[in-house]
Amino acid sequence: MPPKVTDRELVDRARQGDAAAFGQLVQRHQQRIHRLAAHLLRDRAEAEDVAQETFIRAYRALARFDGRSEPYTWLYRITVNLSLNALRSRKAQRTTAQSDDPRLEAIVSERQSNAADPPEDAARRQLYAALAEGIDGLSETLRTTLILVCIDGRSHEEASAILGAPEGTIAWRVHEARRKLKEYMAERGFDPEEL
């Protein structure tokens, strides 16, 4: 296996003018960045805008990357900031139809391609649709933290670095978000013990 080039090395090279190195960084993280933005924004086009803007702004601000955190933490923070900015600047609360919800599109495509177990498919889709609604009902703070930790799989330490909040606060937010989400799911008829 060829030696791995770390993100930091790529950033260092990009700072020295190696645009290809930055391109490699983009390739590495674009999926995750887009996924995060999609979960935060619930809008495919906006998520793409934010993802693209994230890398542009990161490239412009390369000189300001102090290396104290991981580059992806830095990218995540920019994404979260841009996403929250976009959310706040929305004129009114947008309601997204399930078919347009980028968070559910994978389930839709899975259903189309894999019709082996239609009842299981339908249950799965209902579950995720309800979860998406429940997550939408959370406050911005709880929602952002839940997405980072529970959906994106970031550790409390990483989420703490991304959001600039102490780990204890992150743990509390996750706990609170899960509690509220469970309540919501129970109201929707999903077994709270199962969840």
Place this chain on the structure above:
Amino acid sequence: MSEGKTPRTLDQVLASWPESQRKEIEWDANRAPSGRFADVTDDELLGPPLPGGEASGGVAAPVSGGRNKKESAKQLQDVAKLAEMKPAPEPAKEKEENSGVVHLAALAASEGQNIDGTPLQPAAQTAPAEKKAAEPQSRKGDGVGRPSWLMVGGLVAAAAVVALFFGMKHPGTEAPVQVTVVAPTPAAPPATANATTGATATPIAANKEPGDKAVDPSTLPPADTSTAAGAHPSAPMAMAGPAAPAKPAPAASASGNADQPIAANAPPPAPASSVSLEAAMQQAAGPQSSLSSAPTATATDTPAAAPTSVTLKPSQGAINGALGAALPGARACLGPDDPISRATVTFQSDGTVQSVSVTGGAAGKPAEACIRSALMRAKVPPFAMPTFTAPTTIRPN
């Protein structure tokens, strides 16, 4: 976890949220960066996205961050200030009426030392010094009025402070304590005025310990200033300025008291401590006669009760913490372009990992063993169930 089946727990469901793989071409498509973000400065972008430590949604944030601690310390100081400032500055006569401390001291001075005339001077000096030192005490006597208590009750959410609050509901017990301790002061007329003030200050300081354990929010701020030192140098304790050098003890005891609520607030996700705290509160509130022993019991029982309880299964926080610590090692096993892998970690009741099963991209490859060994290092606190299984997703760095 199988890809097609509906996962069981909330965490499993969230962690395995279906992800649509986007094609490269969609990224390179001619979507120009929109000008809508033009007004977002770099400073805004690189700063913390959310107000740190604050939770929206109308729910109080935990007091775990430094900023929160400072804020709550400041709140406590404000409360204490208000509590102290409640009674207007009174002339000496009123003080004599209100406070047994000053009255008795004055009596002792007039009766016992009038004969010589010489001790009268120290006694006269003692009186103002005492007044100053006793001000918080006499105010405390007055300040036991409802508004200040309501303020304390409303603002101090920490349960330990509530325990203090219960203890403070017995002003009747304060007076005798004050009398007995302060009475000796005039009876010991030292040589110099300084010594006299020192002597008066010391008993009052000593007086604070038994009474104030359960008594006064005004003792809290100095304790908090120990954490946020110098933030409020003119905090309520400064009122007792002359006596201050002679009494490190009350400050120490106050810090013990004041830190408790903050510490009790600090780990909100741990329910065990809050349960024991409730028990301690009931204990403190129940036998109301044992005023002085109640707070100490609270202090000692809280840590003692916690370790004895073993939870049925590990808490989500413990699992997240354990896996979060092991995940960087597991992620390092994957190459940057490797696909995502999922692992199911089975903990046994002593908290160590019993087994790890890896699915996804790394399965059947050398990375699997690497991931397994990384995740085997995870450890949670012991729990009652025989085993507990937690899923996790391993994404490349």
